[in-house]
Amino acid sequence: MGKILYLECNSGISGDMTVGALLDLGADRQVLENALESLGVDGYRLHFGRKVVCGLDAFDFDVHLEEHEHGHEEGHGHEEGHGHEEGHGHEDGHGHEEGHRHEEGHGHEHEHGHEEGHRHEEGHCHEEVHGHEDGHCHDEGHGHEEGHGHEHEHGHEEGHRHEDGHCHPHPHVHRNLHDIYHIIDRLDSNERVKEMARTMFRIVAEAESKAHGLPVEQVHFHEVGAIDSIVDIISAAVCIDNLGVEDVVVSALSEGHGHVHCQHGVLPVPVPATANIASSYGLKLHFTDNDGEMVTPTGAAIAAALRTKDRLPSSCRLLKVGMGAGNKVFKQANVLRAMLLETSQEEDRTMWVLETNLDDCTGEMLGLAMEMLLDAGAADVWYTPIHMKKNRPAYMLSVLCRESSIEAMEEIILTQTTTIGIRRYPTERTILERSEIQVETSYGPADVKVCAYKGRTFFYPEYESIRRICREQGVDFQTAYHQARIKAEESRQD
Secondary structure (H helix, E strand, C coil): CCEEEEEECECEECHHHHHHHHHHHCCCHHHHHHHHHCCCCCCEEEEEEEEEECCEEEEEEEEEECCCCCCHHHCCCCCCCCCCCCCCCCCCCCCCCCCEEECCCCCCEEECCCCCCCCECCECCCCCCCCCCCCECCCCCEEECCCCCCEEECCCCCCCCECCCECCCCCCCCEEHHHHHHHHHCCCCCHHHHHHHHHHHHHHHHHHHHHHCCCHHHCEECCCCCHHHHHHHHHHHHHHHHHCCCEEEECCEEEEECEEEECCEEEECCCHHHHHHHHHHCCCEEEEEEECCCECHHHHHHHHHHCCECCCCCCCEEEEEEEEECCCCCCCCCEEEEEEEECCHHHHHEEEEEEEEECCCCHHHHHHHHHHHHHCCCCEEEEEEEECHHHCEEEEEEEEECHHHHHHHHHHHHHHCCCCCCEEEEEECCCCEEEEEEEEECCEEEEEEEEEECCEEEEEECHHHHHHHHHHHCCCHHHHHHHHHHHHHHHHHC
């Protein structure tokens, strides 16, 4: 039986909503905090709590930057940017009626060295000129009641960036994809977590590259290179792994309409990065009559990276429901609902085989198709040499998958090969009980698959894990494989 995560995105999706929903499902908070601490990155603090959204109890996860805070917990709650649900008289989280009124009232004159000021993607027009990459300009400013007249010069290393694309361009380091990968490499977690995080950032980089007409390596992450987005993405990967999820199904992403103001001008919703991700990765968008952005680029990247299936199985058992809180006000509750499901043994035994004959595909084309099918969740992919009519040498492509994955598999086959038709039929299989453990070898950690049958246990080190050890440590495959298996056997005897 396998665990399936279902993300119900009826009110959009963002990084903090995703992490909140996963923590509400039971992801270990301590494991998450330990993983984030291993990054060696400071300048932020985490908020873990609960809040009621439209009468629904939800987990509230947020990343607060230590420099230039806006009192997040006191009603200035950032979803990813400055989406305020309460405390500032915002309709959609952003429209200030009176500006920011501080009771202490320090009439500050802020000098942030910002080109555009402190502009937020969703609205927040402050007179004190704060600038956000994709931000929304605020006119009201900060009204302070008493007047202490301080002048602040904020030199932020990371800036004050919010996931909705709200990055303050004050003097800080603009990270590129290589810089992000370097941070991920420091993560004290298994390779699966690291690869998920790399994939999410690569998806955003590709989308920004297309939006700005720049090569991927020249894209600097004003938005997602900031601390809070790094934390959101890595947290999502850590929590998914901690929950033991095997497959992820993502519903259509509900998106709003209208425009957002940014330093590039006025952009339509969905913003270019989000639209590019949806287009490139086949994410379905459901457009609503809500005014404003409901799907952030980070949220779209998480959905694209995690999704392995297009639809839920015909039957399954609901294990738990998690709610991740947002901070915007829409016509429906601003929450991301996550469901942890378990398939029955019957569902795991019944599989589908997809077949097609190919006599005009290059080896490179076949290799790419196999990689894409496996990445999309195929249980197995193989090629069989055959001869077709007129005695042409050819290959039969075979794909083993669950019924819920048929549509995704067929799309890859039809677009990535030269076939014009696919055969499919159900098949039954017998499978062993399986689980995964991680063992510590003299060459580093290794992932091992553990299978059981009639009281016997078998240990199979994972190829990707052994390959990483061989490349990093210069050890031969057989030696690394044997040691990982021995360590796994010893761990079960303890």
